Amino acid sequence: MQTYHFLRSLAHINLTTPSSPLHRRSRAIRRAAYVSMARAASPRRMWTRAILSRLQLHRRARLLRRQRSYKKKAISTPHDKLRRLVPGGEEMDFCRLLEETVDYAEFLSKQVRIMESVVDFMEAECKKKEEKV
Amino acid sequence: MEKEAFFGNSTVINWQMRSPDAAASLPNMNSGHVNIVWDQTIDQSAKFGSALSSLVSSPSSNPPAAAGGGDSVVIRELIGRLGSICNSDEISAPSSHYQSANNSCYSTPMNSPPKLNLSIFPNPAHMPFSADPGFVERAARCSTFGCSGGGSHGGGQFMFPEVEKLGNAPEESCGSGNAKKRKAVMKGKGKEAPLSSSITAVTNPPKKASVGGLNAKRSKPSEKTGIEEESARQDGDAASKKMEEEQIAKPPEAVKDYIHVRARRGQATDSHSLAERVRREKISERMKLLQDLVPGCSKVTGKAVMLDEIINYVQLLQRQVEFLSMKLATVNPQLDFNMENFVNKDMDIHQNCGLLPPQPVYPLEATASSFSFANLSERTPLISINGLELQSQVNPFSQPSLSRNLSMQLPPLEGFADTACQLGTFWDDDLRTVVQMGFSHNQENLFSSQSFQG
Numbered sequence: 001m002q003t004y005h006f007l008r009s010l011a012h013i014n015l016t017t018p019s020s021p022l023h024r025r026s027r028a029i030r031r032a033a034y035v036s037m038a039r040a041a042s043p044r045r046m047w048t049r050a051i052l053s054r055l056q057l058h059r060r061a062r063l064l065r066r067q068r069s070y071k072k073k074a075i076s077t078p079h080d081k082l083r084r085l086v087p088g089g090e091e092m093d094f095c096r097l098l099e100e101t102v103d104y105a106e107f108l109s110k111q112v113r114i115m116e117s118v119v120d121f122m123e124a125e126c127k128k129k130e131e132k133v
Numbered sequence: 134m135e136k137e138a139f140f141g142n143s144t145v146i147n148w149q150m151r152s153p154d155a156a157a158s159l160p161n162m163n164s165g166h167v168n169i170v171w172d173q174t175i176d177q178s179a180k181f182g183s184a185l186s187s188l189v190s191s192p193s194s195n196p197p198a199a200a201g202g203g204d205s206v207v208i209r210e211l212i213g214r215l216g217s218i219c220n221s222d223e224i225s226a227p228s229s230h231y232q233s234a235n236n237s238c239y240s241t242p243m244n245s246p247p248k249l250n251l252s253i254f255p256n257p258a259h260m261p262f263s264a265d266p267g268f269v270e271r272a273a274r275c276s277t278f279g280c281s282g283g284g285s286h287g288g289g290q291f292m293f294p295e296v297e298k299l300g301n302a303p304e305e306s307c308g309s310g311n312a313k314k315r316k317a318v319m320k321g322k323g324k325e326a327p328l329s330s331s332i333t334a335v336t337n338p339p340k341k342a343s344v345g346g347l348n349a350k351r352s353k354p355s356e357k358t359g360i361e362e363e364s365a366r367q368d369g370d371a372a373s374k375k376m377e378e379e380q381i382a383k384p385p386e387a388v389k390d391y392i393h394v395r396a397r398r399g400q401a402t403d404s405h406s407l408a409e410r411v412r413r414e415k416i417s418e419r420m421k422l423l424q425d426l427v428p429g430c431s432k433v434t435g436k437a438v439m440l441d442e443i444i445n446y447v448q449l450l451q452r453q454v455e456f457l458s459m460k461l462a463t464v465n466p467q468l469d470f471n472m473e474n475f476v477n478k479d480m481d482i483h484q485n486c487g488l489l490p491p492q493p494v495y496p497l498e499a500t501a502s503s504f505s506f507a508n509l510s511e512r513t514p515l516i517s518i519n520g521l522e523l524q525s526q527v528n529p530f531s532q533p534s535l536s537r538n539l540s541m542q543l544p545p546l547e548g549f550a551d552t553a554c555q556l557g558t559f560w561d562d563d564l565r566t567v568v569q570m571g572f573s574h575n576q577e578n579l580f581s582s583q584s585f586q587g
Contacts, residue, residue, distance in 0.1 A: 010461070022459075022462055022463065025462035026455075026458045026459040026461070026462035027458075028462075029458035029461050029462055030454060030455055030458035032458075033454050033457075033458060034454070078437060078440045078441055078444060079440070081444050082440065082443065082444050082447070085444060085447045085448060085451070086447070094416065095412055095415050095416055095419070098416060098419035098420065098423065099419055101419075101423065101443065101447065102419055102422045102423055102426060104447070105423070105426055105427070105443070105446065105447055105450065106426060108447065108450040108451065108454065109426075109450055111450075111454060112450055112453045112454060112457065115453075115454065115457035115458070115461065116457060118461065119457060119460050119461060119464060122461075122464045123464065126464065
């Protein structure tokens with residue numbers, strides 16, 4: 001599911017933005033990666049909902065949130081660090097936060113492996129192509 | 134918090150109460166009993182995982198005592214139990230697989246309640262498996278050792294003969310006992326200890342209470358600290374004799390009140406500290422999970438250090454995603470069309486290679502008309518370890534028209550399956566989900582997406 005989503009959105013990105021600047025493309029791909037993670041995971045998890053809702057927010061709301069999180073940075077215990085890392089972690093109690101972290105880390109590592117293998121595959125393809133040429 | 138604690142422990146009690154009860158009331162099942170059973174399984178699922186609920190809810194939505202009588206009820210209960218075991222057991226894998234796997238164990242179409250089994254197969258040879266308690270045990274074992282049991286499950290007839298050998302009424306209690314024990318182990322808390330202790334506390338005469346009173350009072354505050362708790366837990370039986378004399382001091386009424394909460398002897402029994410204890414246990418449980426997950430974290434002791442490690446790990450992963458997305462952005466555009474060529478070539482190769490003989494014959498496979506699907510089903514054994522999941526994959530093919538749709542979607546999947554074969558096994562479950570995703574995408578009107586995708 002995760003791979004399926006990711007590959008699909010990757011293909012979509014390739015189709016729609018073949019010539020856009022690199023940073024935009026990479027951001028789009030990163031977003032696609034997170035979204036595919038969130039889609040694959042159980043919808044009851046907070047972090048998936050956070051990711052998906054973050055997608056739908058307008059830019060203005062995003063700005064607002066950034067300011068808010070800026071204020072929170074004043075105190076940083078390890079707990080708060082973790083809270084900031086896990087999407088949607090600001091409003092959870094610690095117990096829940098750990099649970100979400102377990103889930104999130106699992107999916108994240110899986111996503112990393114998926115992306116690595118895709119990169120490997122594509123590089124191998126590149127080499128093949130070059131050899132042929 | 135407190136509520137959760139009550140939930141968790143009431144299920145334990147229910148289990149105990151039920152196991153003799155079930156054996157007694159199996160022949161003449163009444164709806165009251167059914168309700169009890171279901172409440173408890175729902176509780177269990179609430180404790181164990183969110184994903185299970187869809188599984189539980191689908192069978193429980195039918196009227197309990199409608200058709201099939203006792204047998205279907207037993208099966209439903211079993212599914213609930215199985216599901217909970219699975220969920221607690223396999224944390225790393227997406228639990229949606231296991232749901233579907235469980236369902237397919239019973240050879241039901243995905244969403245249909247187990248009672249349908251009875252109506253579909255009126256054949257007496259098939260009847261025993263539904264009522265069979267041995268099957269429970271077997272299935273539970275299968276779910277815990279998924280891979281080993283998977284093959285035999287895939288073998289068409291769902292191992293009826295073995296089940297018939299195993300199954301008779303007395304084994305029901307045995308099976309449930311096993312499941313219970315397993316569950317207790319899953320929770321990792323050594324449930325027997327508190328229960329036995331509380332029982333002794335009740336049965337002991339209150340004379341000793343006055344004797345040990347002072348000691349107990351002294352010991353209580355010290356045991357509120359987590360370290361002491363841990364040590365007490367670890368000492369277990371060795372220290373229990375000494376502990377017992379002290380803890381009898383607790384007034385029996387208090388023990389009775391909180392018997393459903395995991396109050397060990399000598400621990401504070403007021404609701405706040407109980408809730409706090411449950412919370413601490415939960416946190417340490419999750420810490421353990423994270424410890425397994427985060428590489429290099431197993432040697433670290435101390436929560437703060439571990440938390441740092443976890444933070445570092447998550448950060449690392451996030452950065453990796455960022456980096457890889459950059460890389461993909463640079464690599465991608467040249468290779469769009471090229472990939473498809475590669476995929477097509479590879480399909481040919483794979484049709485010829487046939488590394489594994491096809492798995493035990495699926496009756497449904499024969500009905501599938503499209504060639505590429507046959508190819509896929511031949512190859513899935515390569516990828517998926519678990520036969521159960523295979524079964525769940527093959528089931529949807531009963532409609533030939535769908536397989537046509539599938540063949541449309543297959544080429545890209547095939548290509549990536551190939552890369553997975555080359556690059557390692559870690560993709561496996563993902564590929565399975567890719568395949569499943571393909572199906573459920575095509576037939577969302579047939580199967581609720583929940584049961585598939587979780």
